[in-house]
Amino acid sequence: MLDRRGFLTAVGASALAAAAAGCAGGPAAPRLRIMVPNPPGGGYDVTARTVSATLKETGLAPEVQVFNLPGGAGAAGLARLLYEEGNGALLMQMGLGVVATTHIADGVAPVTRATPLARLVEEPIAVLVVPDSPYRTFEELLAAWRDPEVRLRMGGGSAAGGPDHLALMLIAEELGIDLGAADYVWHDGGGETLAALLSHSVDVGAAGVGEYRLAIAAGELRPLVVTGPERTAGVDAPTLRELGIDIDFVNWRGLLAPPGISAEDREALAAVLGDLRATPQWQDALRENHWTDAFLTGSDFGDFLAAENRRVSTLVDRLAPPES
Template sequence: MRRRRFLVGGLGAALCAAGGVAGCGTQRATQGAAGLRTRFSINPGGRRWARAGSVFAGVARAAGFGTGEGPRVTVSGLHALAAAELNQGQSLLDAATPLARLAGEVEVVVVPHNSRFRDFGDFGAALLSRPGQTLLAGGPQGDPDHLLFGLIAKGLGADTRQVDYTGYPSRHEVVAALSSGKAAAAAGRVAEWRTIIGRGRIRALAVSSAERVPDLDAPTLLESGVRVDFVDWMAAFGPHDMPDESRESAVGMCDEVTRSPGWEAACRDAGWVSIPLSGDDFELWLASEVRRTRGVLRDLGMVDTTKSTICRGGCGIRH
């Protein structure tokens, strides 16, 4: 398979600035013919991935990698991809080299404890019949929460362009919207909702992952009749001009880290699901994720479909 390049939202500036993040660099000594050392510098692609970058770098050190300079590996994810699509690809000019998918955060659909929706079936029926009157909430527009509702609406067969979604900058404001009746349902990462669900103020209707989430009494969307398997994923990327040799070494490092018991333990502690996928397989998966993300943003009316649909790089593969 030939080397492929994908455009991942928001990574251009992040990759340029990644070297300035303190404490996240890693390296590993490898013995080649000349006894040279291969080094990596692992950094988050922005504040959103600060924890992910730190955890990944920490597990890498525990697996035998040390701190140092070298080819940059930037941890970023779905939010950046969606942001780039909303930007009409302007920030995606061959910004990154895909290396490996690392982990994901499962999303949950929630309602107030006294909601008229007894279960996801009730909610789905309302969204299907009255998408413009079933008020939804979550993070800022275009974020994974919004994407999830778009996918749910499409999976139900609802008119996605009529979906009434309000984005809020904080989870506290989403909870307030639910409590006041400004929203009938909301979506967000399970880790952010566990405590409030446990207090009984909010009920979980369904989770977005293919399998149920431990210690959370909620079916999956697949079990609920909606063909959606979705996580707010994070992944490792190299610079757009990363040499093939460095890419192969970085993919190998990602494989070793994500196969380690330390990574599994770190994901459990953080409330993430480990979903490792690397190299060419990750690139193929990423191509489909770009298409899915672009499609749901178009269905939600957030991408101008009157403009040219010619690929700027983000719609797939450029040999």
């Protein structure tokens, strides 16, 4: 495990220069910053703040700042990351949704241009309604989805092609439901989706199980089904396979650094994240958030990211919403 001095030295000259600049006109800049490419309250935000809190609590990186840079379903954050070439003190929390954005939005560079650091976690998607919803079971929701007289409003915190949208469209495809039979309403992150559900602006939502664990536990939301291969502990909802639907689908999240960081910075950051994974605090966070450990670093994560980039391109082409 790297001590504080080892970590702060390893994050590179860029961080030290930023700190020195801060001393000239005010407080020193943070040694490490984690950018969240959507508003507070969503899965990326929760994950980044859990990483930050655990790094600080364990002394692995005592100075960590999380900041939100929303816009374009992650496009603005990715553009900022790529602009910060060589900055070994900046990370971006990302996942499947950001990969999808690069295939939906015009002029967005691929995630493979960034430096892959680590895939951290996986989690299933939950299909959710509010307690007073007319849909008490997933079967009842499917009946309405198939009914040409009903126009469902489905909300998600990812753009078309992102994990929330893909989970719903894969279910529709598997069951032979017209992909245009419901309106998918994109919200920039899980916080906006939760507000839309609670205000009845949408009829049903899709989100990572961990994003809404507190709302589920408080009875504010009712999960109808989860998309993972097994039931989620503490969540009273069947899997798709239990209902005879031959689909497993999980979302994942990881961390990227800007392109062009030094080999020393990359190795040091990967080592700190490996140490983070081994801490009891991080293992507790996995259980509390219903996350599955999916740790992958270095070239293995780079290969995974390239494969996901190709897979999502195929899925977006196949499951893109029909032209209006």
